[in-house]
Amino acid sequence: MARPLIGRTIRRLRMERGLTQQALAARLGISASYLNLIEHDQRSVTASLLIKLGEHLSVDLATLSGNRERQAEAGLREVLSDPLLGLEEVPEQEVAVLAASAPNAARAMLALYRAWRVAKEDASGLALPTGRRILLPTEEARDFFHDHANHFPTLEAAAEALGAALRATPAEMNHAIAERLRRTHGVTVAVGRLDGALRRYDPQLRRLDLSESLPRESRGFQMAFQLMLLESREAVEAVVAPAEPTSADAASLIRLGLLNYAAAALLMPYAPFLGAARELRHEVEALAARFGVSFEQAAHRLSTLQRPGEGGAARGVPFFFLRVDPAGNVDKRFSAAGFPFARFGGSCPKWIVHRAFAHPGETQVQVAQLPDGAAFLTFARAIASPTTRWGEPAPMHVVAMGCDIARAGEIAYADGIEIARAAVGIGLSCRLCDRVDCRSRAFPPLEHRLTLDPNEDSAAPFRFETTQPRARPRL
Known part of the structure; x- marks a missing residue:
């Protein structure tokens, strides 16, 4: 298994805090030259030094894992392998250096490439039957949640406070939410047939209609969503505003995602859910049964348990x-x-x-x-x-x-x-995989020349050279 390379992460965190190598090395009790070797992944980091790094950089050990840098490297490799860019082969080392030494530039490059892809697709004919062209803001929303590590402390706090109030009375959770909607907000909940919809809220009538086709756990989640929409709107807007979404569509997607997050936090409060996850060894089916939610809801909640500190x-x-x-x-x-x-x-x-x-x-x-x-x-x-x-x-x-x-x-x-x-x-x-003997391959790799031989039929769909990269076409 590949050895984790955390030097680039240490370098990024040091630079973000405005520290020189000399200054951080002095705090750690090591020489600046030794720290330089660590940052270039030429020296390993001991457990005691890891603890010191976490203390002086004010991060937990998970932040030092290098996940952020690996994500950036993977994205850059994908971008730089696009033949339409007309680039020669970019060595792996150059990609790693770019991601490590200029992380902001790397993220900007990924953003520019994504914008170019969207513009290219739009220019090549992505249009509605009316002729109006469309841009999909889903990538912006995905990046927002990724940049926040899919964890939002203010929404967790709001959900915990509301959950404590709901659990103050001995009632099943779905019933408690329905009662809160009725008593606090004058909202009645009805289950019946909804043509073409699963949920519909009428703010004038103060009525929440849920489709009878929804399973019970989904009805509970829809009620939790409605309650958080009514009671946590300010907390959600406080998270959305600093992000400055580039379009109304992106803002709406982010806002809906945060409300879904808050609803999940209400039904599956952080500490009890984390304790149950450890007890049940992260068996999603068992977690879903314990908290009265669906498999997908329990699985998604597991991915949000990234509370820092302690x-x-x-x-x-x-x-x-x-x-x-x-x-x-x-x-x-x-x-x-x-x-x-x-x-x-x-x-x-x-x-x-x-x-x-x-x-x-x-x-x-x-x-x-x-x-x-x-x-x-x-x-x-x-x-x-x-x-x-x-x-x-x-x-x-x-x-x-x-x-x-x-x-x-x-x-x-x-x-x-x-x-x-x-x-x-x-x-x-x-297109980015170099595995030679893969029988499931759909496309040949971009970086290698094909070897076509009419006298031999390989078990793999494509045969290609593994030593000599293929020159990319010029634009």
């Missing part, structure tokens, strides 16, 4: 989370575990996420190993959403999670798996 005792296992449909479209994505999602293309067909569709309702488990040696325990489950009318295909999606293989012992899904032998080699995406 020496890391209040922080849960760093999970990545994503939701994908049968066409491979990802509409939810977050990576606290440092898993390098492909931002601008499809993922590896060998990843368990895609195979889970063949086994709906069953949790599938895989040890996924990336080309750099990093390995993750991943688990995925295909879920069908309710339909609103007869004849409509049930919407299907896969909810997937995972964590660094070093934390596998804390996860129930790892039981019975021989980790060393179970690893399946996957790539970031086919």
